[in-house]
Every structure is written in C-alpha cells, then in structure tokens.
Amino acid sequence: MPELLRMPGIAAGDEEVVLSGWPVAAGAPFAAGDVIATVETAKANVDVEAPSAGVILRVLVPEGTTVQVGDPIALLGAEGEQVSDVDGALAGLGVGPAPTQAAGTPAVDTPPTPAAGTPPAPGAVEPSAAGAGEPSAAVASGGPANGRVFASPLARKLAREAGIPFETLTGTGPHGRIVRADVEAAIADRATTEPEVQPAPSAAPSAAPAAPPAAPPATAPASPPAAVPVDSGRSDLVPHSRLRRAIARRLTASKATVPHFYLRGSATVDALLALRADINAAGTAAKISVNDLVVKAVAAAHRAVPETNVVWTDDGMRRFDTVDIGVAVATDGGLVTPVVRGVDRLPVSQVAAATGDLADRARRGALRQDELEGGSATVTNLGMYGTEEFTAIINPPQSMILAVGAARREPVVTADGGLAAATVLRVTLSVDHRAIDGALAARWMRAFLDLLEHPLRILI
Structure with a gap:
C-alpha cells in the first residue's frame, strides 16, 4: 500500500530544512538503505535512507524547496508495487492533486483549496506564492x-x-x-515610511475673551519640549539565515535551562609553546596549533578526572568510555561545533588533521549531521583575535565548554618569590551544575592547568 515519505526531524530544534536533492528519480526502484533524498539543515547535509526496498511513485517537493519537518515530500510504493491512480492514492492519504503548472515547472502535489474557515487536510502540502523560500507546510492561511x-x-x-x-x-x-x-x-x-508630524488642533472661536489660565505652582517642573522626528537614515532588515536561527534557538535554550557556573584559571605555557615548535620542526604532515594541544589536554584532563566525562539526561547520567571533544569553528554564516572522536586515543598529529578537516568542511557547509553530535565538552578559542578572556555558553547536551584566550607575555612571581617574564594563557570553564559540582569541576581545572604547564604529559 502506498505511503507518504515525510520530512524527518534531522536535528533537535530544526523546524524547517531544505530538500536539496533526489538521488532516485520518480518511478525508479530503490533498495533498503539506499539514499533516496538529501537534506540541508542549518549546519549540515544529511542523507535520508530508505527503510525498505520500494519505488518513488511521485515526488511532492522539488529540489531546493524549504520544507517544514513532518511535511510529506514523496509518495512511496512497496517493492514491485504499481499504482494506476496515484492521485487517488494521494487523496486517500490527505494530499490532493497538483494544480496546473507552467511548462517546465516541477509538479508538486498540493491539497484542494479549503473553503473559508475550513482547515486543510492533515499532512497536505501548501502551494507557495512566494517561491521556493516559502515553507510547504499545510497551514490554513x-x-x-x-x-x-x-x-x-x-x-x-x-x-x-x-x-x-x-x-x-x-x-x-x-x-x-x-x-x-x-x-x-x-x-x-x-x-x-517617514513619521508625520500632526499639527496641533486650533482652538475653537469664542464670543467672549477666554479667561487667563491659572498660573502653575512655583514648584511645577517645566514641560519637556515636544519630540521632533529625526531622520536617522535608512536601515535594512536582513532576514536571519537558518544557521543563525538554529544558533539562537539552541543557545537561548541552553542559557534558559542549563544552570551554568564558571571557573577561571591561568597557566604559564612557555613549555607548551616550545613543545609545539619541536613537534612542527619534526616535519609532521599536519602543523600542530596551540589549540590542538589544548584539545588534547582537555581529553587528558577527562581521563584524569573521569567523573567529568558525562552528560545530564532526564533519565540518568550518561557516562562515556572515550573522550569526544567539540571544536568551535567560525564560518561566514555562524558558529558550528563539529566533534573530534576519541581524542584521548589519538596522537596530536591526528587530532590536528581531524580538526583541520572538520573546520574546512564546516566552512564549506559539507559536514554530516553525525559529525555535529555527541561529546561531553567543547573548546572555543578566540586567542587568535587577541581576546584575553571570555566566557562561553554550553552547547547542549554537553556538560562543559572551555573558553581559551590569547597567550600574553606577563610578569609572574617565581617559586623563590622573584619576578620573571612568562607567557600566560587564561581560560574560563563553563559547567552544567546538574552534571558536575563545583569541587569536581575544580579538580578538573587543576588537572588541566597542570597539563598545560607540563605538556609532555599531554602526549602520554
């Protein structure tokens, strides 16, 4: 029996996505596990796989269309199934026949227009007068x-x-x-539209002279002058991108629902910088950055304090046996945080290669959805912009995010009480108090800072 293929919920918080491609043409058979549609979310490109073998009887949404999650996008038949009346099958599922299309325009099945005040059939696809950017959700409008x-x-x-x-x-x-x-x-x-100044109403004529107004009390303040419209120049409203909307929803929910607390620390990193120079001088395939060593140090701190390698869920605390770390990447459209898997088990050269690959594909919009999921912590670094210290918002459902500032030469007090110049790195750890208590987070921070000051331990 034919059934509707609906736009799946790809990522938490996504309300609409773009149907970017149909790898399988209408009328062509497909096997279980074949990619039958490609979808572009705010942060990644996702393949939609067929749950079982079958055939696409009709495509309901053309490529490039923005679609609400849950809307029907195609009519599927079972393997070898032939349907003589596709319009009738769609009508039986609450989706009406397509309206007359201009030549060369892809046919998109839409419901019959309801009478005034009559809600449309559930799951129907609404025709859009605004073009491909208008969602195809069936909402009475x-x-x-x-x-x-x-x-x-x-x-x-x-x-x-x-x-x-x-x-x-x-x-x-x-x-x-x-x-x-x-x-x-x-x-x-x-x-x-410029605001207009309305003239004050004129006083009505009177046959007798008006009585003089009563003098105001001596203590009464003078009335402020009437506001005069000021031409502040033209402004443009730039519509939000899907990525910007996703970032706004996710971080607003994080600050509203996750109880953040913050720990700040600093470490002298001259030894860390020297180690990085030695590694790069050895001619590794991928150049090692300070951030790569910081990511490795986060993983090592998780190994030293494994109680922090957790995330909060409503059903219980989820503990991990490997350390997956998110790395914040700035793109033209906004911030994305792909996750490097098994950082605790990778040599720093592979961490650098993995981070570089994820960052490159993030900027090209070529990440997969699974590369944006998982992990218990994220590293975000603004040191390259000269920012010395900042705080960051936790990326749910992770338990912490480490904000890394710029390394600066500063005077420091030596062990014998003297003064010396050293390179100091400041970090701020944002923590989910539901999953990690203050004392536990402080243990983690002490282990992390110690690793930065004794960087050979990062590589063990």
Missing part, C-alpha cells in the same frame, strides 16, 4: 475568515519577529492567504 487570520508558518514567524500585526496585512496567496512576500513587503514599506 489568508485573510480573516470567521475572526481568523490565516498565513504560512514562515510568514507568521517573520511578522512576529518584525512586530507587524497580522490584521494589518493583506494576503496575496491563494484565497487571500498571507505568505512570506506579503510580510517582506510590509517590512520594506515600514522602513521607508
């Missing part, structure tokens, strides 16, 4: 009907973020539905 205002999910989000009341919008979608283009037009109109 359009002008007011029986007191309701209908709009697509993306239009609702854009209007809410811009502070535009729905009742002020005019929908240009089918039957007056409000779509993305309507909201963007309203935003543009508001940005270019």
Whole structure:
C-alpha cells in the first residue's frame, strides 16, 4: 500500500530544512538503505535512507524547496508495487492533486483549496506564492475568515519577529492567504515610511475673551519640549539565515535551562609553546596549533578526572568510555561545533588533521549531521583575535565548554618569590551544575592547568 515519505526531524530544534536533492528519480526502484533524498539543515547535509526496498511513485517537493519537518515530500510504493491512480492514492492519504503548472515547472502535489474557515487536510502540502523560500507546510492561511487570520508558518514567524500585526496585512496567496512576500513587503514599506508630524488642533472661536489660565505652582517642573522626528537614515532588515536561527534557538535554550557556573584559571605555557615548535620542526604532515594541544589536554584532563566525562539526561547520567571533544569553528554564516572522536586515543598529529578537516568542511557547509553530535565538552578559542578572556555558553547536551584566550607575555612571581617574564594563557570553564559540582569541576581545572604547564604529559 502506498505511503507518504515525510520530512524527518534531522536535528533537535530544526523546524524547517531544505530538500536539496533526489538521488532516485520518480518511478525508479530503490533498495533498503539506499539514499533516496538529501537534506540541508542549518549546519549540515544529511542523507535520508530508505527503510525498505520500494519505488518513488511521485515526488511532492522539488529540489531546493524549504520544507517544514513532518511535511510529506514523496509518495512511496512497496517493492514491485504499481499504482494506476496515484492521485487517488494521494487523496486517500490527505494530499490532493497538483494544480496546473507552467511548462517546465516541477509538479508538486498540493491539497484542494479549503473553503473559508475550513482547515486543510492533515499532512497536505501548501502551494507557495512566494517561491521556493516559502515553507510547504499545510497551514490554513489568508485573510480573516470567521475572526481568523490565516498565513504560512514562515510568514507568521517573520511578522512576529518584525512586530507587524497580522490584521494589518493583506494576503496575496491563494484565497487571500498571507505568505512570506506579503510580510517582506510590509517590512520594506515600514522602513521607508517617514513619521508625520500632526499639527496641533486650533482652538475653537469664542464670543467672549477666554479667561487667563491659572498660573502653575512655583514648584511645577517645566514641560519637556515636544519630540521632533529625526531622520536617522535608512536601515535594512536582513532576514536571519537558518544557521543563525538554529544558533539562537539552541543557545537561548541552553542559557534558559542549563544552570551554568564558571571557573577561571591561568597557566604559564612557555613549555607548551616550545613543545609545539619541536613537534612542527619534526616535519609532521599536519602543523600542530596551540589549540590542538589544548584539545588534547582537555581529553587528558577527562581521563584524569573521569567523573567529568558525562552528560545530564532526564533519565540518568550518561557516562562515556572515550573522550569526544567539540571544536568551535567560525564560518561566514555562524558558529558550528563539529566533534573530534576519541581524542584521548589519538596522537596530536591526528587530532590536528581531524580538526583541520572538520573546520574546512564546516566552512564549506559539507559536514554530516553525525559529525555535529555527541561529546561531553567543547573548546572555543578566540586567542587568535587577541581576546584575553571570555566566557562561553554550553552547547547542549554537553556538560562543559572551555573558553581559551590569547597567550600574553606577563610578569609572574617565581617559586623563590622573584619576578620573571612568562607567557600566560587564561581560560574560563563553563559547567552544567546538574552534571558536575563545583569541587569536581575544580579538580578538573587543576588537572588541566597542570597539563598545560607540563605538556609532555599531554602526549602520554
């Protein structure tokens, strides 16, 4: 029996993704485990595999379309199954036939337009008047009907973020539905409209002279002058990217739900810098950075204090037997944190190679979703920008994130009480108090700083 293939929930917090490709053409058979669709999330590209052998009877969403998670994207048949009435099969599943398309336009099955005030069938795909950027979720939308205002999910989000009341919008979608283009037009109109100064109403004529106004009390403050509109120049509203929205959702949830506490520490790292120079002088395939050694030191500290290699879950504490560490990577679109697996078991040269590969593919948008998941800690480093010290927000569900600043030459007190110049590195550890208590985190920090000052132990 035919069934709908719906857009899966690829990553936590994703509400919509882009259907980037159909590796299997409509009418072509596929085997269990074959990649039948490719999806682009805010941070990665993901392959959707077939759970069993079958055939794509009809593609419902063309490539490049933004799709709400849970929406139908194709009609699948069992292996060898032939369906003579695909439209009837779709109708039986709540998805209507496609409207008339212009020549060369991919056919996308959409539901019949409901009567005013009638909600659409569950799982139906809404035609978009705004183009491929409009989600295909079936949401009753359009002008007011029986007191309701209908709009697509993306239009609702854009209007809410811009502070535009729905009742002020005019929908240009089918039957007056409000779509993305309507909201963007309203935003543009508001940005270019200058406020007008309303003249004060003139006093009504009187047959008798008006009595003089009573003098104000001596202590009454003078009234402030009326506000005069000031031309502050034109501004543009740049729509948020999917990556920026994902970052905002994830970090807002982290600060709102994860009880953070912070530990700060510093270490002299002259020996660490000398070790790095010696390793690179040996001619390793991948050049070792200070950050690579810091990542290895984090893994070694986890080995020294294994109670910190955990994450909090509602059902219990999840403990790990290997140390997987996230590495924050700045891209043009925003921050991503791919995870290096088994850092505690890798030589530093392989850590450098793995980190370099993940960072390169992160900047090209070529990471897989599984490369962004897992781990108990992340390292984020702003030292290359000259930042000496900062705090970072934990990347859920991990338990800690280490913020690394710039190494600076500073005067330090020696063991015999004298003064000497040394290179000092400052770090700040953000910790999830649900999973790790203060004393435990302090033990971890002491072990980590000791490793930085005795860097040969990092390599053991």
